[in-house]
Amino acid sequence: MSYAKLDAHCRALGALEHALSILGTDEATNMAPGGGEERAEAMATLSGMYHRQATDGHVRDWIETAKTEVLEPQQKIALGELERSYINMTCLPSDFVERKMRTSMRSEQLWRSARPNGDWQAFAPALEGVVSMMREEAAMRAEVLGLAPYDALMEQFDPGNRTAQITPVFTELKAFLVDFLPAALAAQEERLAKRPLKALSGDYPVERQKALGIEMMKAVGFDMNHGSLSISDHPFCGGVPSDVRMTTRYRTDEFLSALMGILHETGHGLYEQNLPKDWAHWPSGKARGMSIHESQSLFVEKQIGRNPAFWNFALPLVDTHLQENWTMEDLLPHVHLIKRGKIRVDADEVTYPLHVILRYEIEQELLAGTLEVKELPEAWDAKMQASLGISTLDDPKNGPMQDVHWPSGSFGYFPSYTLGALMAAQQWAAIARINPEVERQIAEGDFSQVNEWRRDNIWSKASTASTPDILRQATGEDLNPAYFIAHLQARYGQ
Amino acid sequence: MSYAKLDAHCRALGALEHALSILGTDEATNMAPGGGEERAEAMATLSGMYHRQATDGHVRDWIETAKTEVLEPQQKIALGELERSYINMTCLPSDFVERKMRTSMRSEQLWRSARPNGDWQAFAPALEGVVSMMREEAAMRAEVLGLAPYDALMEQFDPGNRTAQITPVFTELKAFLVDFLPAALAAQEERLAKRPLKALSGDYPVERQKALGIEMMKAVGFDMNHGSLSISDHPFCGGVPSDVRMTTRYRTDEFLSALMGILHETGHGLYEQNLPKDWAHWPSGKARGMSIHESQSLFVEKQIGRNPAFWNFALPLVDTHLQENWTMEDLLPHVHLIKRGKIRVDADEVTYPLHVILRYEIEQELLAGTLEVKELPEAWDAKMQASLGISTLDDPKNGPMQDVHWPSGSFGYFPSYTLGALMAAQQWAAIARINPEVERQIAEGDFSQVNEWRRDNIWSKASTASTPDILRQATGEDLNPAYFIAHLQARYGQ
Known part of the structure; x- marks a missing residue:
């Protein structure tokens, strides 16, 4: 047969x-x-x-x-x-x-x-x-x-994704962000003028951060019997579904970047660990693609991990492991801190899409031949200035040399990051519609219902439909930037 | 072509x-x-x-x-x-x-x-x-x-090795050891009665032991750019010649077992790292086989690492890393301690061959069908009693269940360990014949000449000849147990 x-x-x-x-x-x-x-x-x-x-x-x-x-x-x-x-x-x-x-x-x-x-x-x-x-x-x-x-x-990377659908969505989002970013920064400045950022103690041993990270991973559903957490220069989630290899990197003067990185990779790991095992060797049993994968990591990092409700559960764990003694008012301004910057991977959820859209535009031009590599530093700089008001002309290391994607031959991959952010917001909204208790559950460290929805609607679907179809079947509509925009307005607006 | x-x-x-x-x-x-x-x-x-x-x-x-x-x-x-x-x-x-x-x-x-x-x-x-x-x-x-x-x-495992050559050598060695072991134990008892073993301080943090181990690895010639040292339950040397993966395990109450383990695996690693790179993908460019491999590890562990001359160089490093303050008279009795035991991997160089010869004899019977698995505990016990005076009948864990080889389907492998010990002694004797300064060089931490001989005569030969031919070309004669016997007599006799 x-x-x-x-x-x-x-x-x-x-x-x-x-x-x-x-x-x-x-x-x-x-x-x-x-x-x-x-x-x-x-x-x-x-x-x-x-x-x-x-x-x-x-x-x-x-x-x-x-x-x-x-x-x-x-x-x-x-x-x-x-x-x-x-x-x-x-x-x-x-x-x-x-x-x-x-x-x-x-x-x-x-x-x-x-x-x-x-x-x-x-x-x-x-x-x-x-x-x-x-x-x-x-x-x-x-x-x-x-x-x-x-x-x-x-x-x-994402079967079914087409520029015809994505470009208008990105255009709308970029237009929104270029206006929203200065307003959100001004609102933040006002808040910080009233209550300055509480300084970090600056002494966070790697072993304690790792113990905290693993406790968080387990809490949100990661199975340590089928995965592990180690260290690498660039955090990633690799390995195989039966043995998911998450990595992070630590700084000892700061703990939020590693912790948020761990939550992000945990989102990827949960997807991999919960794919249908019987179909593991068939393409239909593998993760659908990069933007849905990124929607899963950003769901854990942004929709859960930066949700104030989550910190009701998480703050006591930080206190226990890192011997801090913080209040929510001390911590949340750190978790929601936004700023303009040159580096995509260091960007917050407001500025991140601007970094991605820049790459989405440039890589299409590079492939079309309307832009050549030698013109890249200037093109990059012009777009950075227009969207983020920053020049990278004298700093190629933090300009077009910052990402591994192009040197490693990944073109057409970058949009997945922001598509993932949009989809994560759309998935969260779909959950909140049918489960009004979701924030209370998360505040209590109970991730069972939120994970049940994700298992039924995303994880178990694996690659049994195209990227747009999976999103549509899960949330009842096509990709819609309104959820992400509303999410940013609620979290970062005045 | x-x-x-x-x-x-x-x-x-x-x-x-x-x-x-x-x-x-x-x-x-x-x-x-x-x-x-x-x-x-x-x-x-x-x-x-x-x-x-x-x-x-x-x-x-x-x-x-x-x-x-x-x-x-x-x-x-x-x-x-x-x-x-x-x-x-x-x-x-x-x-x-x-x-x-x-x-x-x-x-x-x-x-x-x-x-x-x-x-x-x-x-x-x-x-x-x-x-x-x-x-x-x-x-x-x-x-x-x-x-x-x-x-x-x-x-x-060893192209060219035949029972017709090995059985008489093992018979001679076993006969020697059954007599020699009680005499060597008695001599040791007499020495220890005069000067009891100095107790270990018992506080050796893993990180310090690792730093000491890596310094020793480098000293004897291991290239850390093409290899590393990590931890596993069972120490081994794996990976590939361009990236040799050595592992060890540590106890914090004792340091010699890990250090000797590291020296042993370093011997394997040196062989792999120094194989001819241009032939790496052909069978002729790979390590010859298990007994020559073991001769390389035992050369570093026993011929170098337990040689009193070596400790002139090594003792100050132990002092530096582990904050001990030992004399040669404190240390050498630990390095040369012999005792009867049930466990092959814990055995010293005097008793080890008896464990191997037992397995060599039993696995031939298992394969021939003159012994069945259900009779194994009794057969094992009888041979242990005869050669080492120890019973394992009530302790299968430390009897026939102690080794991974048989459960993993390795039969015909065990003799390699003792063949390696014999060949290492024979190689050392060949070096000492042409280089009377070898002990002085080692005492000064200078391993260049000893490694040069090994590179020319063993490492660079890879698999260009059979196991017995490589030994014969390197040392000028066939496998001869006299060198190993003389080595044991000199180190452990009265």
Whole structure:
């Protein structure tokens, strides 16, 4: 039976994915400095092997034959998603995939060495190589999928997402934020003039922060039997659903950034841990894509973790672990602090979308060839000035060199962050509509009902529908920026 | 050109080996407890994939054609070793390899859960399954290789090792030790009566022990740019030559066991790090086998690390890191302490070979079917009583349940430990013959010449000759227990 052959095929691919995922996590957390070259070589070879197996001609035959077999509804959905994934993967020949892996890993390594000194001249040629490669890739994908090149790239990260829907939403959001940000900053200044920020004690040992973080992870539902928390330079959530590898980084003079980072990654981890286990090796059993993934992390970090109600539960834990003795009035101004800045990953929820929309606009121009890498510092600066009133012209390290995405060959990925923020607000509103007690529950540290909704409407759906369809089925409507805008107005307005 | 095809073939296999090796290390050091089942599944699938690729029929054709091509001498050796490895691997069908991986991983997991309570009844059926599978395997290997079944198993671990050579050596060694052990214990008792063991302070924080360990690793030549030291329940040296993963475990009431463990694993690590890099992906560029590997670890641990000369260099470092204030007369009796015990891994260099010879004898009987698993506790006890004067009948946890080897399907591996000890003594004697200054150099912390000999004669040879041939080329003679016996007499005699 062809369906059974496809099941074995998915299991073999699953093993390679498992290996690549753990090797990637290991590279960031445990690899010896001199091990990078061999690791890059091994991962490139395994990726090529994965790609060759995934795109083998037999698979198409098996899919076609399986369509004629008697299948359960879930099997039909799995088959459809496998076909979608197969078509996406057969856009690119194996040798291109290996070349891309090598080019982007080397460019990423160069980025790591050039970034600390902001050495744009050393880095730019590598980025040019990546951009030229990405133009090739976008063209190949567009051809096969019958999509515009940028949509064809986004399709990998969020099936069903299209600039035609996203650009108007981003345009509305940007227009709102450019007006709202100065007003919100002024309101904050007024509040802080009346009651200045309470200084942090500035002595937070890593071990205590870790214990606090793990208690929070468990409280919001993370299963420590199927995951762990360690340290890396750039926090991420990797590993596999049965063993989710979360990482964070700590500063000892401050605790909120690590704690919020942990809550963020916990959101990703909850999604992974609660995917349907029986379908783990089929594409339909995997997380839907980047923007829904980000909606899950931002749901925990922003909708829960920065909700004043949450801090009724969380503040006593902070006191216990870090020996602080804070009131809500001391803490919330820290949790809700907003400011203009150059760095996306340090941005708050008001300014963050402006960083993302800038990248969304620029990467479309880079791919279209209406902008070249050598013009990037000026283009970046102009947009930063227009939306955030900040110049980065003399500081490429904190301008176009700040992110790993482009050097590592991820184009079409950035919008997911802000789409995730919008979806998280829309999901929260859907929950609050049917469960008016949600804030009281969270204030008591009871996350069972909020997680039940997410399990039923997001986690268990995995990749059984497109990104816009999952959002629509869960919340009853298409992507609507009004919820996020209302959320910001309520939390940061006057 | 077929040789070029084989080069690409070896590179693909190298990537899978890299993945399996890092996944194995990760399992022992970083995996979440609930991640075991998926990991076992992924590793079994990858092993099957490795085996299918390694044993593909094309490989035989390429090897045959490559033999007719114009090759450099090193390429001819590489081709010969690849053929040897190919024949060893084609002894077993892919489905048997996957079944073995699953059976042994599950049996190992059962062993891990049953061992703490010494639950022999729960564990024995799993071991019976493994033994029956190993009889199948030995028969299949023997058939193809034209060797006796046990020799065919040893051939995987140490090409060229045969019971015909080893049994007489072990018989001589066992006869010597059964007499020597009581005499050495009596001599020790006499010394300790005159000058009792100085008690340890018993307060050795893990971080300080780790710093001391890393300083020792670097001193004897370990490259920290291509390796690291972490913690696991069972110390091992894993990873890949470009990123050697050493582990140890610490007790805070005692420091010598961790330090000696680190020196031992450093010996393994030095071998891996100094293999010829250009041949890393070919079988001829890999470490020769288990007994030469063990000769390298025991060389560092016993020939160097327990040599009084070494402690002239090492003692001040212990003082610095652990704030001890010991003299050589305080320390050496700890370093050279011998005693009878049930546990192989806790044994000293005098008693260790008796533990190994016991297993060598028993596993041959298990495979031949002259002993069954249900008779194992009695057989073990009888041999322990005869050679070490200890009974394990009421303590299976510390009897036949103590080692991971059999539950994980490693038969024919145990002799390597003692063969390694014999070879290390033989290598040390060869060095001392041509370099009478070796002890003075070591006393000064200068390991350059001793490492140069090892690089030239062992490390750089990798798998370019059989185990007995490498020993013979390096030391000028066949395996000779006289060096090890003389070493024990000099260090532990009256």
